[in-house]
Every structure is written in structure tokens, then in C-alpha cells.
Amino acid sequence: MNIYLEGVLAAMGINILLALSARAILATDRLSLGNAGFMAIGAYVSAYLTVSLGWDLYPAIAVGGSAAAAIGLLVGLPVLRLQGIYFVMGTLAFGEVVRTFFQNFEPTGGAYGMRGMFGTTLTMIYVFVAAFLVLFLALGRSRLGYVADALHDDDEAARSIGINVDLLRLLAFAWGGLIAGIAGALFAHYALYIESGNFNFLVSANAVLFVILGGVQTVWGAILGAVIFSLLPEGLRFLADWRLSAYGVILVGLMILRPEGILTRAMLRRLAGFFVRKP
Amino acid sequence: MTALLEFSQVSKAFGGVLAVDELSFTLDRGELVGLIGPNGAGKTTVFNLASGVQRLSRGEVLFRGVKISATSPTRIARSGIARTFQNIRLFRSLTVLEHVLVAQSCRSASLLTQMLPFASATDRTLRRQALAVLEVFGLADRRDELAVHLPYGGQRRLEIARAIATAPELLLLDEPAAGLNDSETAELSGILETLRAQGYTILLVEHDMNLVMRLCSRILVLNFGRLIASGTPAEVRGSQEVIDAYLGVAD
Amino acid sequence: MFEQQVINGITLGSTYALVAIGYTLVLGVLNKLNLAHGELFMVGAFTGIAVARLGAPLPVSLVAAFAVSGLVAVAIERSCFYPLRNASFLSPMLSTIAFGILLQNLVSQFFGSDPSRFPDTGSSFQLTLGTLTVSAIHIVILATAFGLMIGIDLLIRKTRWGIAVRATSDDAETAAQQGMHPSRVTMTTFFVSGALAGVAGMLTTLVYSQVTPHIGIRQGLIGMVAMVIGGLGNLRGAMIGGLAIGLVETMNDAYFSAGYRDLVIFAIFFAFLIVKPEGLFPAHHSR
Ligand SMILES: Nc1ncnc2c1ncn2[C@@H]1O[C@H](COP(=O)(O)OP(=O)(O)O)[C@@H](O)[C@H]1O
Ligand SMILES: [Mg+2]
Numbered sequence: 038m039n040i041y042l043e044g045v046l047a048a049m050g051i052n053i054l055l056a057l058s059a060r061a062i063l064a065t066d067r068l069s070l071g072n073a074g075f076m077a078i079g080a081y082v083s084a085y086l087t088v089s090l091g092w093d094l095y096p097a098i099a100v101g102g103s104a105a106a107a108i109g110l111l112v113g114l115p116v117l118r119l120q121g122i123y124f125v126m127g128t129l130a131f132g133e134v135v136r137t138f139f140q141n142f143e144p145t146g147g148a149y150g151m152r153g154m155f156g157t158t159l160t161m162i163y164v165f166v167a168a169f170l171v172l173f174l175a176l177g178r179s180r181l182g183y184v185a186d187a188l189h190d191d192d193e194a195a196r197s198i199g200i201n202v203d204l205l206r207l208l209a210f211a212w213g214g215l216i217a218g219i220a221g222a223l224f225a226h227y228a229l230y231i232e233s234g235n236f237n238f239l240v241s242a243n244a245v246l247f248v249i250l251g252g253v254q255t256v257w258g259a260i261l262g263a264v265i266f267s268l269l270p271e272g273l274r275f276l277a278d279w280r281l282s283a284y285g286v287i288l289v290g291l292m293i294l295r296p297e298g299i300l301t302r303a304m305l306r307r308l309a310g311f312f313v314r315k316p
Numbered sequence: 317m318t319a320l321l322e323f324s325q326v327s328k329a330f331g332g333v334l335a336v337d338e339l340s341f342t343l344d345r346g347e348l349v350g351l352i353g354p355n356g357a358g359k360t361t362v363f364n365l366a367s368g369v370q371r372l373s374r375g376e377v378l379f380r381g382v383k384i385s386a387t388s389p390t391r392i393a394r395s396g397i398a399r400t401f402q403n404i405r406l407f408r409s410l411t412v413l414e415h416v417l418v419a420q421s422c423r424s425a426s427l428l429t430q431m432l433p434f435a436s437a438t439d440r441t442l443r444r445q446a447l448a449v450l451e452v453f454g455l456a457d458r459r460d461e462l463a464v465h466l467p468y469g470g471q472r473r474l475e476i477a478r479a480i481a482t483a484p485e486l487l488l489l490d491e492p493a494a495g496l497n498d499s500e501t502a503e504l505s506g507i508l509e510t511l512r513a514q515g516y517t518i519l520l521v522e523h524d525m526n527l528v529m530r531l532c533s534r535i536l537v538l539n540f541g542r543l544i545a546s547g548t549p550a551e552v553r554g555s556q557e558v559i560d561a562y563l564g565v566a567d
Numbered sequence: 568m569f570e571q572q573v574i575n576g577i578t579l580g581s582t583y584a585l586v587a588i589g590y591t592l593v594l595g596v597l598n599k600l601n602l603a604h605g606e607l608f609m610v611g612a613f614t615g616i617a618v619a620r621l622g623a624p625l626p627v628s629l630v631a632a633f634a635v636s637g638l639v640a641v642a643i644e645r646s647c648f649y650p651l652r653n654a655s656f657l658s659p660m661l662s663t664i665a666f667g668i669l670l671q672n673l674v675s676q677f678f679g680s681d682p683s684r685f686p687d688t689g690s691s692f693q694l695t696l697g698t699l700t701v702s703a704i705h706i707v708i709l710a711t712a713f714g715l716m717i718g719i720d721l722l723i724r725k726t727r728w729g730i731a732v733r734a735t736s737d738d739a740e741t742a743a744q745q746g747m748h749p750s751r752v753t754m755t756t757f758f759v760s761g762a763l764a765g766v767a768g769m770l771t772t773l774v775y776s777q778v779t780p781h782i783g784i785r786q787g788l789i790g791m792v793a794m795v796i797g798g799l800g801n802l803r804g805a806m807i808g809g810l811a812i813g814l815v816e817t818m819n820d821a822y823f824s825a826g827y828r829d830l831v832i833f834a835i836f837f838a839f840l841i842v843k844p845e846g847l848f849p850a851h852h853s854r
Contacts, residue, residue, distance in 0.1 A: 289646055
């Protein structure tokens with residue numbers, strides 16, 4: 038496969054994982070602009086393990102992802118007490134704290150970044166994508182799927198029927214952290230070089246944009262969003278240096294024209310009548 | 317024997333407003349009690365305090381003799397108090413049947429069993445039970461529609477069905493007949509009688525006096541957060557204070 | 568020299584304050600975040616540079632930055648907020664991120680991604696007070712920023728427009744019922760908010776002679792931090808928050824380590840949100 042195409046597909050796979058991570062949290066009616074922080078934790082922890090401690094890649098990915106999930110639990114406890122704009126800002130602050138922490142943290146290269154990681158293949162990225170997709174679909178069809186819908190739709194009514202809203206939000210936050218952490222670990226061992234700037238606020242924002250524009254109602258929307266908006270800047274290459282402008286205009290326009298995203302549940306139901314239960 | 321629900325000297329302040337003021341009352345098992353009073357009297361606040369949505373300022377709420385005034389809404393719901401909302405609060409993305417299913421599962425199911433695929437054996441049993449509940453509420457034939465597509469009366473009934481599905485002992489109904497037409501109200505009245513016969517304890521907030529007077533064995537009257545009268549429908553109807561405060565202005 | 572650091576901190580902080588004021592004004596009126604707010608700072612900086620390169624004197628650059636950033640802010644309102652006024656607060660917020668990407672790219676087209684600088688102002692004037700030196704540039708910044716802060720404070724407290732803005736912040740529906748034109752209030756608020764950020768950007772280029780099209784992200788975040796410290800929706804709180812961060816930043820650089828600057832600021836941000844989300848000076852109207 039040619040190198041250019043492979044690079045685009047790898048970035049797309051990582052973006053799909055990031056979109057799934059954003060969606061995990063959005064499904065509980067909370068929007069996180071800090072998932073790049075989780076990604077950074079997964080990237081740096083796994084990179085430290087493989088480069089400095091000589092670990093194999095797979096256990097390093099597992100530990101990197103788990104570290105991000107654990108931080109998710111820890112940070113989620115206080116941050117999830119915040120609502121609305123405050124929650125958004127709290128997660129944003131978290132992401133920036135993580136980024137600036139790694140900017141200064143010498144054992145993982147500080148401002149110079151880190152190199153020496155390798156081993157992520159395209160296949161590996163898409164195995165993770167497929168695995169998480171299957172998990173999302175299975176959870177969506179489980180009882181937990183309704184529970185998540187219920188608490189997303191009406192927090193107070195959900196509590197009134199005994200749903201443990203706070204616990205589920207915390208777990209969803211950590212689950213999002215796990216996925217972003219794994220995305221980060223894969224990214225680090227694909228990109229060969231990482232620096233704290235790779236995990237800035239725009240990465241978190243993009244992850245959420247993928248989900249919202251693709252369609253927040255179904256997991257397929259997140260995937261569609263990540264695919265389209267990973268390919269779009271490439272498709273706009275004929276615009277040369279103007280392509281990010283075009284990208285911005287298209288995003289703003291789409292938000293106005295399809296605020297509910299490209300793919301909706303109703304559409305999916307129509308497309309696939311055989312779906313007993315929406316994913 | 318201890319009362320099922322007891323409010324003891326309960327007050328709730330919002331800034332300067334005392335929405336509930338030194339309120340004391342008890343509910344015994346199996347009773348259907350009305351809670352009436354003019355708009356803004358504090359009825360919904362009583363429900364919010366009993367279901368843990370709001371924290372009281374002073375006093376205690378006991379359920380089965382156990383203090384619940386510092387317990388989370390989730391825990392209270394699981395311990396057997398279910399409620400409906402004055403302004404209907406159904407789940408936008410769930411179907412009628414799913415409302416009942418989701419309410420059933422939360423009572424006991426652990427997180428792990430909730431993650432099991434939807435088609436498991438226990439689910440088939442629950443599904444059968446859920447359909448039975450919908451049957452009682454006249455919603456079975458619309459089970460696969462989105463709840464928000466139900467007509468108004470159907471939505472009110474589904475709110476009660478969802479509450480019942482949590483297998484509560486105490487049911488708090490906030491104006492279930494509000495906005496219903498006559499035939500829908502009659503249907504609701506039948507449902508309430510069935511529930512009473514099945515042994516649920518019910519606290520009913522309602523402005524429809526015919527309904528309240530006919531169904532309730534006892535009525536509590538609130539005004540400005542204070543209990544101004546309580547007794548049988550006949551006693552309450554005869555109380556001058558109640559007539560002044562409330563019955564005079566209601567329709 | 569401690570006093571010198573204080574002067575520097577206040578100078579820097581006054582530009583942060585201008586950004587924070589705009590942030591908090593918009594948030595007050597709409598209860599929504601404009602995540603492209605930092606880009607208005609960037610647009611102001613580059614507008615100032617462009618005009619100065621044409622040979623215009625400093626005041627002209629300032630006015631140009633004020634006007635252009637104000638107008639761009641109105642464009643943001645019209646494309647990201649107004650069409651999405653009935654959507655959840657998340658939608659316009661995400662739209663503004665996309666708008667920010669657009670602005671960064673547009674400016675890069677004209678100025679390149681490499682740092683640009685403000686043409687030499689040619690002033691070597693310095694005020695010396697004992698051990699303190701205050702350059703002409705510092706005086707221009709302090710005078711402009713504090714002048715604008717006092718001006719906006721008066722506007723908000725004393726004028727009909729200010730009353731409309733405050734009324735809309737307290738309760739948009741009631742304000743509209745009382746005949747205040749919500750759309751006009753919103754647009755003017757955006758204009759002012761952008762104009763102030765633009766002036767801040769232009770002033771900053773005078774000291775930190777180099778700017779890139781990507782400075783807006785950090786400036787927006789700093790403005791947000793200042794706003795949170797001061798209490799969301801509180802104008803004077805935002806000013807104090809901005810000054811406080813300016814001081815923290817210069818003190819950190821002088822006595823700790825410049826590398827940790829942003830870590831310190833964002834750690835403070837995070838700590839505030841967790842421990843005291845209402846900020847130091849909670850706005851009177853609780854929402
Ligand atoms: N969340 C709240 N914040 C402030 N005041 C409230 C709140 N909820 C209720 N109130 C006030 O408490 C009083 C009682 O309200 P409520 O319990 O809703 O009355 P009811 O249900 O009897 O009509 C009213 O004056 C109302 O304005
Ligand atoms: Mg009420």
C-alpha cells in the first residue's frame with residue numbers, strides 16, 4: 038500500500054477511536070473537551086514502557102489505556118460534579134494540565150518530546166477499532182443501552198426510577214478515557230515521535246466535532262463523522278493552503294444545516310429495518 | 317407498627333420563601349391519601365423532598381421508620397418510593413415498552429447483568445412482566461412507539477406505568493389528571509382504583525376535586541407550605557379554613 | 568526587582584483582562600461559550616500589524632484592530648450562535664471551534680505561519696522612577712487597557728445599552744418582553760467583546776514583538792481562566808482575574824521557571840473549577 042494512503046488510513050483509525058471515546062461520554066449527556074489528555078496519558082505511559090523499560094507493545098498499550106482509565110476515575114469524581122459549561126471547562130482544564138505536565142516532565146522527554154517508539158500497524162489500529170465497535174454495539178443492545186438512553190434524556194427522571202446516574206457517568210468517563218488512552222498508545226507507536234503539542238485542545242475538540250457532525254444518536258454517526266472528517270481535508274487538497282478554511286466553512290455550515298448530525302436514529306431505522314434495537 | 321412514610325416537622329426554604337413549613341404527617345400502608353392545596357402551596361416540593369431530589373432545610377423524612385432525608389434519589393427509588401412528575405418527563409429516545417423495561421431493571425439488576433445481551437432468558441421474563449404492566453395501563457398495543465408520540469393521556473399513564481415498574485411500595489403521583497379529558501380521567505380513575513386494590517400506598521396530588529374526594533380515604537390540605545387541615549373527604553370539605561384557602565378559588 | 572515584576576505583571580494582566588471581559592460579557596448574555604474568542608485577539612494583533620505596515624500611526628492601528636475584531640465577532644455571532652439559538656449550548660460552542668480554525672487559516676494565508684512582528688514604533692522613551700523603568704509601550708498599554716476597562720464598566724453600569732445587557736444576562740426572556748431587542752443586544756455585545764479582544768491582541772504585539780496565527784488558542788484559554796477566577800458573568804471579576812493571571816505569570820517567570828508557566832495557570836484553572844467554580848466574585852444573578 039502506498040505510504041500516503043496508509044498514513045491517511047492510520048490517522049482515520051485513530052480518529053475513529055477518539056470519536057468513540059468522545060461518544061462514550063456524550064452518551065451520558067456530558068461533553069468532554071479534555072480527551073486529548075487521556076490520549077496523552079496513554080501515549081506517554083506506553084511509550085515510556087516500551088522505550089525506557091523495553092516492554093512489548095501489547096502490554097504497554099494495555100497499561101497505557103488502563104492508566105488513562107484510572108485517571109478518568111480519579112478526575113471524574115470531582116469534575117463530574119460540574120454541569121453544563123462548567124463541566125466543559127473542567128475537562129478542558131484537565132486536558133491542558135496533562136498537556137503542560139508532559140511538556141515539562143523530563144522522564145518522557147519534556148519539551149523535546151519522545152522518540153524510539155515503533156510497532157503499530159494499520160491492521161492493529163483497525164483491530165482495536167473493530168473490537169471497540171463490537172463492544173459499543175453489544176452494550177447498545179444490552180439493558181445498559183436503555184439505561185444510558187434514559188439518563189441521557191432526563192437525568193432526574195432516570196434517578197427517580199433508581200438508575201445510578203452518577204456511577205454510570207463516572208464509568209462512562211473512565212471508559213472514554215480507556216479508549217482515548219489506547220488511541221494515544223497506538224498513535225505514539227505509529228507516529229514514531231510524540232510531543233505534548235500533539236495532544237492539544239483542538240484534538241479534543243475534533244473528537245467531539247466528529248461525533249456531533251456525524252450524528253450523536255448512534256454509534257455509527259461517530260464513525261461516519263470520523264471517517265468523513267478525516268478524509269475531507271485530504272479530499273480538499275486541491276485547494277492547497279486554503280483547505281483548512283474550506284474545512285472550517287463546511288463544519289460551520291453543516292452545524293447550521295444538520296444540527297442533529299448527518300446520521301440519525303430514524304434514518305438508520307429506515308435504512309435497516311432489520312435492526313431490532315438501535316445501536 | 318411504624319408508618320410507611322412520615323414527615324416530621326419538615327421545612328424547606330428557597331431563599332426567603334418557605335415552600336414547606338414545619339410539615340408533619342404520616343401515611344400508613346395501603347392508604348390512598350390526597351394532598352391538595354392551591355398552586356404554589358408546596359405539594360410538588362413535598363414530593364421532591366420525599367424522593368430525595370431536594371434536600372430539606374429542617375426536620376426529618378422517614379420511610380418504614382428509617383430516615384431518608386439525606387439519601388440519594390437513586391437509593392430512595394430503589395428502596396421503594398416511586399413518583400411521577402407534574403410536567404411529564406418521559407425519555408425522548410425510548411419506546412413505550414422500553415420505559416417499563418428500563419424501570420424494571422434498575423431495582424435489583426447489577427451493572428454486570430445489565431450488560432448482558434438483551435435477549436437473555438431473564439429478559440424474556442421481564443419482558444412478559446413489562447407487557448402485563450402495559451396491559452393494565454392500556455398501552456400494550458402501542459408498545460413499540462416512541463413514548464413522546466403517545467397522546468397526552470397516554471403519556472400520563474406511561475409515567476405511572478414506569479413508576480409501577482420499579483416495584484415500589486409507595487407511589488407519589490403529581491397531578492396525574494392534569495390536562496386529561498373526561499374519558500381519559502375516567503380511565504385514570506379506574507387505574508388508581510386497581511392500584512389501590514393491589515395494595516400500593518399512594519399519595520395523590522390532584523386538582524380534580526371529584527377524583528380526590530371519591531378515591532381518597534384521607535386528604536391533607538396544604539397552604540403556604542403549612543398543613544391547614546386533614547381528615548376524611550367529608551371533614552375537609554366542611555372545614556371553613558379549607559374553603560377560604562382553596563375550594564373557593566378552585567374552579 | 569519585585570516592583571518591576573508587578574508593573575510587568577499588571578501590564579500583561581491588563582491585556583488578559585480585556586480578553587476576559589469580552590468572554591464574560593458574551594457568556595452573560597447568551598450563557599454560551601465562544602471558543603473562537605481567542606482568535607479575535609489574534610485577528611486584532613494581525614490587523615494592527617497590517618495597518619502599521621502601511622505606515623499608519625499607532626492610534627490608527629488600535630482603532631483598526633478594535634473595529635475589525637469587533638466585526639469578526641459579529642460574524643461569529645451571525646454564523647455560529649444565531650442560527651443555532653434553539654440548539655443545545657454545545658452546538659454553537661463546537662461551531663465556534665470550526666470558525667476558529669477558519670480564522671487561523673485565513674490569517675496564515677496572508678501572513679504565513681511564521682512569527683510576524685509589529686513594525687518598530689521608533690519610541691525609545693522611558694520613564695524612570697527610582698529603580699523602576701516604564702517604557703512608552705508599557706504606558707500605552709496600561710493607559711489603553713485601563714481606559715477601556717473603565718469605559719466598559721461605565722457603559723455597562725450607566726447606559727441604556729448596559730441596562731439591556733445586564734437585563735438580558737439576568738433573564739433573557741423578561742428582558743425581551745420589556746422591549747429590549749435580544750438580537751441587537753447580542754450583536755452589540757459580540758462587537759464589544761471582539762473589539763476589546765482585538766485591542767488586547769494589538770497591544771500585546773507591541774511588547775512581545777512576535778505573533779503567529781496560532782496564538783489565539785492560548786489567549787482564549789487564558790481569558791477563560793481569568794473569567795472563571797473572577798466569577799462567570801462578573802465584569803469586574805474578569806478584570807481582576809485577568810490582572811491576577813498576568814501577575815502570576817510574571818512572578819512565575821521571574822522566581823520559578825518560565826517552562827512551568829502554563830502548567831501553573833491551568834492547574835489554578837482546574838483547582839478553581841473543582842473547589843470554587845463560582846469564582847472569587849460570584850455574579851449576583853445566579854443561574
Ligand atoms: N426550585 C425552586 N426554587 C425556588 N423556589 C421554588 C422552587 N421550587 C418551588 N419553589 C417555590 O416554592 C413554592 C411551592 O412550590 P411547589 O411545591 O411547586 O407548589 P405546588 O406544587 O403546590 O404548586 C412556590 O412558591 C414556588 O415558587
Ligand atoms: Mg406542583
